Amino acid sequence: MNEAQTAVNNGINIEALLGAREALTAAPEAAKFVWRAASEWKSGTHTESRVDGFFGLGEEQKHVREFRYDSDHPEIFASEDNGPTPVEFVLVGLAGCLTAGIAAVAQNRGIQLHSVLASIEADMDIQGILGIDADVRNGFNGITVNYRIDADASEEDIAALVAQSQKRSAVFDIITNPTNVHVNVNK
Amino acid sequence: MSNTHEKPVRLAGAIDVVVIGAGHAGLSISYLLGEAGVDHVVLERGDVANSWRHERWDSLRLLTPNWQTRLPGKCYAGDDPDGFMPVAELIRFIDDYAAGTGAPVRTRTRVTSVRRTRAHYRVDTNRGSWVCNAVVLATGACNVASVPRVAADVPGHIAQLTPQDYRSPEQIESGGVLVVGASATGLQLADELLRAGRDVTIAAGEHVRMPRSYRGRDIFRWLDRTGIHHERYDEVEDINRGRRLPSPQLAGSHDRPILDLNNLREAGAVIAGRLMGVRDGIAQFSGSLRNVCALADLKMSRLLARIDQTADAEGAPAPERFEPTRVDDAPLLTVDLEAAGVRTILWATGFRPDYSWLNVPVMDRKGYLQHDGGIVASPGMYVLGLPLMRRRKSSFIFGIEDDARDIALHLIQYLHSTTKGNSNGIHRDDTAEPGNRLSA
Numbered sequence: 001m002n003e004a005q006t007a008v009n010n011g012i013n014i015e016a017l018l019g020a021r022e023a024l025t026a027a028p029e030a031a032k033f034v035w036r037a038a039s040e041w042k043s044g045t046h047t048e049s050r051v052d053g054f055f056g057l058g059e060e061q062k063h064v065r066e067f068r069y070d071s072d073h074p075e076i077f078a079s080e081d082n083g084p085t086p087v088e089f090v091l092v093g094l095a096g097c098l099t100a101g102i103a104a105v106a107q108n109r110g111i112q113l114h115s116v117l118a119s120i121e122a123d124m125d126i127q128g129i130l131g132i133d134a135d136v137r138n139g140f141n142g143i144t145v146n147y148r149i150d151a152d153a154s155e156e157d158i159a160a161l162v163a164q165s166q167k168r169s170a171v172f173d174i175i176t177n178p179t180n181v182h183v184n185v186n187k
Numbered sequence: 188m189s190n191t192h193e194k195p196v197r198l199a200g201a202i203d204v205v206v207i208g209a210g211h212a213g214l215s216i217s218y219l220l221g222e223a224g225v226d227h228v229v230l231e232r233g234d235v236a237n238s239w240r241h242e243r244w245d246s247l248r249l250l251t252p253n254w255q256t257r258l259p260g261k262c263y264a265g266d267d268p269d270g271f272m273p274v275a276e277l278i279r280f281i282d283d284y285a286a287g288t289g290a291p292v293r294t295r296t297r298v299t300s301v302r303r304t305r306a307h308y309r310v311d312t313n314r315g316s317w318v319c320n321a322v323v324l325a326t327g328a329c330n331v332a333s334v335p336r337v338a339a340d341v342p343g344h345i346a347q348l349t350p351q352d353y354r355s356p357e358q359i360e361s362g363g364v365l366v367v368g369a370s371a372t373g374l375q376l377a378d379e380l381l382r383a384g385r386d387v388t389i390a391a392g393e394h395v396r397m398p399r400s401y402r403g404r405d406i407f408r409w410l411d412r413t414g415i416h417h418e419r420y421d422e423v424e425d426i427n428r429g430r431r432l433p434s435p436q437l438a439g440s441h442d443r444p445i446l447d448l449n450n451l452r453e454a455g456a457v458i459a460g461r462l463m464g465v466r467d468g469i470a471q472f473s474g475s476l477r478n479v480c481a482l483a484d485l486k487m488s489r490l491l492a493r494i495d496q497t498a499d500a501e502g503a504p505a506p507e508r509f510e511p512t513r514v515d516d517a518p519l520l521t522v523d524l525e526a527a528g529v530r531t532i533l534w535a536t537g538f539r540p541d542y543s544w545l546n547v548p549v550m551d552r553k554g555y556l557q558h559d560g561g562i563v564a565s566p567g568m569y570v571l572g573l574p575l576m577r578r579r580k581s582s583f584i585f586g587i588e589d590d591a592r593d594i595a596l597h598l599i600q601y602l603h604s605t606t607k608g609n610s611n612g613i614h615r616d617d618t619a620e621p622g623n624r625l626s627a
Contacts, residue, residue: 028552156489166475176473177463177473177474178466
């Protein structure tokens with residue numbers, strides 16, 4: 001690690017991350033994680049979801065505390081708006097993932113960040129979910145993420161941070177590439 | 188190791204070194220071993236330069252300019268130093284080298300097994316077995332075309348080809364072609380198919396963009412002058428990444444200053460993201476195209492900025508910049524292959540070496556050969572010609588000389604250390620060891 005890297009502080013423990021990378025290269029089984037969420041229908045379109053434990057490094061793990069999230073739909077859908085819509089959670093996930101990646105890559109490259117702001121927009125034609133037009137997909141037609149980043153680096157180096165973050169982002173991959181989804185009932 | 192149940196195999200010989208493969212790598216180390224008076228044989232499954240001769244397409248030319256085509260003791264002597272050698276000429280070049288150096292090549296001798304005996308290696312072939320002190324794996328990095336698993340989901344009526352099967356556009360049935368892969372091979376073949384009037388879709392994952400010439404010189408001149416091609420494997424930051432880098436988007440031609448997705452798009456190609464799946468006849472492409480193009484553009488800019496330092500110092504013409512890769516607002520995510528008239532998929536998704544015959548535990552869990560700069564993790568075993576093996580230039584024809592000299596030196600020291608006082612280098616009696624039966 002060079003001096004520039006140690007002087008930079010983005011709140012990322014890069015030694016721990018690099019150490020984990022090395023350890024997991026030697027013990028690939030420990031790299032197999034399972035992420036979980038549990039949810040319960042409340043009423044109408046309101047659902048409460050909880051995130052608590054996950055599996056990784058060969059054993060059950062726990063977050064420092066349980067996190068609870070309400071999802072619902074806005075009033076214009078004749079709902080109570082107890083929380084964001086599920087599709088907005090997807091945007092929250094993408095923002096959180098890409099921005100965490102930017103911080104980690106910046107730390108690794110010795111780049112001090114001052115502010116990282118993102119605004120995300122996703123276009124959707126709700127004729128799909130309402131079953132009006134079978135040619136319209138349910139999901140997003142596209143997602144646009146706009147970053148405003150203030151950092152001690154050239155414009156090109158900042159662009160490279162954002163590109164590298166996308167390359168290594170789980171949520172970016174989940175959204176851009178197909179994933180098999182199995183939904184079971186009373187099993 | 189010792190296996191008392193194996194069938195007796197005719198002993199073809201006991202020798203210091205067996206070199207496997209008579210391509211540019213095997214012949215180069217053979218030349219150096221010969222100079223040093225080391226007793227060796229070069230075993231070749233087919234003909235000299237077999238992969239070039241039988242497993243590549245008709246229009247292929249070397250990516251490196253002729254002035255750079257050289258092997259230990261032989262330089263390009265033609266009258267077009269800045270041209271790019273067609274494969275037929277390269278085969279002659281390597282043939283001449285084999286003949287001129289008097290390399291002890293046994294052609295039509297396919298190695299079926301290499302194993303470690305107590306103190307030696309045993310190399311079985313379809314023409315008898317060899318016992319030797321050292322083995323050089325010079326079979327190359329590109330024995331088998333890698334085809335992703337998704338190929339199994341392609342409907343049966345669509346023809347599938349790899350660059351090892353492909354020869355020319357005439358061979359491909361009429362209709363559209365999906366070229367999977369945007370490295371040197373994918374873009375060259377897409378270019379050729381477009382020129383032949385085919386509808387071409389290119390599925391592009393991560394790629395390396397690079398101009399053919401820059402600031403008045405061929406890019407390989409700059410990679411040489413800047414020292415980039417001479418960087419050693421133990422100096423690069425991430426060796427695993429470096430070794431798996433896709434080949435740059437280059438062609439052996441001065442037709443264009445740069446061969447990239449922009450000019451193939453202008454020529455009519457549809458550019459999609461990486462092919463991720465085929466389901467019910469519908470090809471699914473990744474939505475990451477914009478980012479893989481951004482990555483390639485940024486990396487090319489960094490390379491050119493590095494070249495600029497050298498070029499400025501040498502007073503080369505002014506820097507050029509290339510237009511960023513253009514990406515549609517909404518690149519294709521799915522193609523119904525039948526409805527779109529796609530009749531052929533060409534997998535330009537890389538090559539890998541074939542070590543299926545290597546019965547020595549030197550592979551890592553991913554199936555990669557474990558070696559330290561060509562010194563394989565089994566005493567007396569060496570490899571040549573792999574990407575970034577000892578230097579960035581290792582996988583190029585001109586890159587073999589420095590590597591082969593290093594390896595030959597290490598190998599000769601190894602022979603001295605294991606065969607002290609034994610001028611023949613190998614105890615012929617060993618062939619009669621129990622568990623090492625090589626009955627005639």
